[in-house]
Amino acid sequence: xxxxxxxxIILFTFFIEERISIFNVAPNFTALLVYYAGIRKGAxxxxxxxxxxGAVEDSLSGAFLGSxxxxxxxxxxxxxxxxxxxxxxxxxxxxxxxxVLTLVDNSIVFxxxxxxxxxxxxxxxxxxxIVIQSLIxxxxxxxxxxxxxxxxx
Amino acid sequence: xxxxxxxxxxxxxxxxxxxxxxxKKEYFVPLRFLNNTLTNLHRIVNSVRDTAxxxxxxxFIREEExxxxxxxxxxxxxEQQKYQETLLENRRLNExxxxxxxxxxxxxxxxxxxxGADQWSNTFVLDKGYSDGVTKDMTAITSKGxxxxxxxxxxxxxxxxxxxxxxxxxxxxxxxxxxxxxLAGTGLRRCQLKYIPPDEEVKQGVAVxxxxxxxxxxxxxxVGYVSKVEKxxxxxxxxxxxxxxxxxxxxxxxxxxTR
Numbered sequence: 001x002x003x004x005x006x007x008x009i010i011l012f013t014f015f016i017e018e019r020i021s022i023f024n025v026a027p028n029f030t031a032l033l034v035y036y037a038g039i040r041k042g043a044x045x046x047x048x049x050x051x052x053x054g055a056v057e058d059s060l061s062g063a064f065l066g067s068x069x070x071x072x073x074x075x076x077x078x079x080x081x082x083x084x085x086x087x088x089x090x091x092x093x094x095x096x097x098x099x100v101l102t103l104v105d106n107s108i109v110f111x112x113x114x115x116x117x118x119x120x121x122x123x124x125x126x127x128x129x130i131v132i133q134s135l136i137x138x139x140x141x142x143x144x145x146x147x148x149x150x151x152x153x
Numbered sequence: 154x155x156x157x158x159x160x161x162x163x164x165x166x167x168x169x170x171x172x173x174x175x176x177k178k179e180y181f182v183p184l185r186f187l188n189n190t191l192t193n194l195h196r197i198v199n200s201v202r203d204t205a206x207x208x209x210x211x212x213f214i215r216e217e218e219x220x221x222x223x224x225x226x227x228x229x230x231x232e233q234q235k236y237q238e239t240l241l242e243n244r245r246l247n248e249x250x251x252x253x254x255x256x257x258x259x260x261x262x263x264x265x266x267x268x269g270a271d272q273w274s275n276t277f278v279l280d281k282g283y284s285d286g287v288t289k290d291m292t293a294i295t296s297k298g299x300x301x302x303x304x305x306x307x308x309x310x311x312x313x314x315x316x317x318x319x320x321x322x323x324x325x326x327x328x329x330x331x332x333x334x335x336l337a338g339t340g341l342r343r344c345q346l347k348y349i350p351p352d353e354e355v356k357q358g359v360a361v362x363x364x365x366x367x368x369x370x371x372x373x374x375x376v377g378y379v380s381k382v383e384k385x386x387x388x389x390x391x392x393x394x395x396x397x398x399x400x401x402x403x404x405x406x407x408x409x410x411t412r
Contacts, residue, residue, distance in 0.1 A: 018191065018195065018267040018268050018270060018278075019198075021268065043161075047160065061273075062305060065171060065181040070169070070172075077161050112172060120274060120319070121319045125319070125341050
């Protein structure tokens with residue numbers, strides 16, 4: 001049942017990403033999903049789910065397999081650091097963490113696609129997209145908390 | 154090295170290896186079928202939304218449309234008279250020059266279902282595919298002008314690369330001076346007109362049309378207008394910015410044509 005729920009959530013996330021745009025930039029909610037898996041389930045589960053979601057994203061985008069797989073896997077792995085293994089989670093840290101991880105995710109995708117294939121968009125457009133997607137995701141980091149964290153306030 | 158870090162290291166090496174292999178050989182796209190699932194999902198949601206909102210839309214639009222059509226009809230009748238003479242003259246000249254009236258090969262009209270799944274490209278997913286006669290490299294236009302070209306086709310849907318995408322380019326010419334150039338996307342909302350030498354006088358507002366020299370787009374399609382001209386330094390070419398006539402954010406339906 002949990003797996004079906006996750007599949008549903010993943011598909012719904014891709015569906016939403018394709019339907020909305022802010023300043024002509026589609027949001028990167030899949031990074032949020034991977035971040036959530038990482039802080040809730042741990043580094044290896046985050047890495048695994050991140051790579052699965054990344055593989056799906058690569059397939060949907062029609063580009064080669066690997067760029068999103070790598071970036072999402074890394075996001076999943078490092079988001080587990082926010083759950084207490086390295087940092088003590090606070091809402092502000094959560095917001096900064098998700099912002100930075102979204103930035104890392106997009107930067108890896110842009111860099112690997114530029115290196116292994118062709119540049120997917122101009123540097124200026126890429127920078128704009130990366131910053132906007134990070135800013136969209138950052139506030140949501142306030143609410144995505146690790147399992148064993150006490151609610152504050 | 155702890156087990157977790159070793160796994161992460163192996164994962165990174167494997168991913169880089171996979172990408173290196175694909176850059177030399179062919180791409181792996183294992184879950185391509187999910188594209189159809191998402192397209193169908195978009196189609197269902199659009200259909201439900203249209204069913205729910207169309208009666209209200211029709212009600213509001215009808216009155217406005219009626220007034221507009223009456224004014225339009227009056228204006229068109231006046232213009233029809235005015236252009237009649239020009240049309241007849243044009244026909245005579247065409248016959249004299251034995252020129253065939255060029256026809257744009259209309260294929261079908263497609264609706265924009267969603268944005269492309271690739272966040273880095275400026276693409277749209279259209280609801281028409283092979284079964285409707287759409288093939289790769291066909292041109293998509295609206296009444297305002299060129300929108301882009303078809304880059305990928307499946308049975309019932311296709312991907313449209315917009316002219317603002319970095320990987321889009323088309324042979325164009327300035328309508329007034331007939332100077333040829335290459336229009337390229339920038340990834341942003343505007344395009345760039347390349348290879349116009351600095352001695353060419355280009356004014357803002359001049360229309361840009363397709364030249365047809367790339368054997369891809371039909372000749373004479375309106376593309377956009379010059380919105381910024383920069384003659385910086387001693388460069389070989391001018392830096393010209395073109396704003397497309399058709400804003401991507403307004404595209405709902407496109408006509409697919411072939412050359």
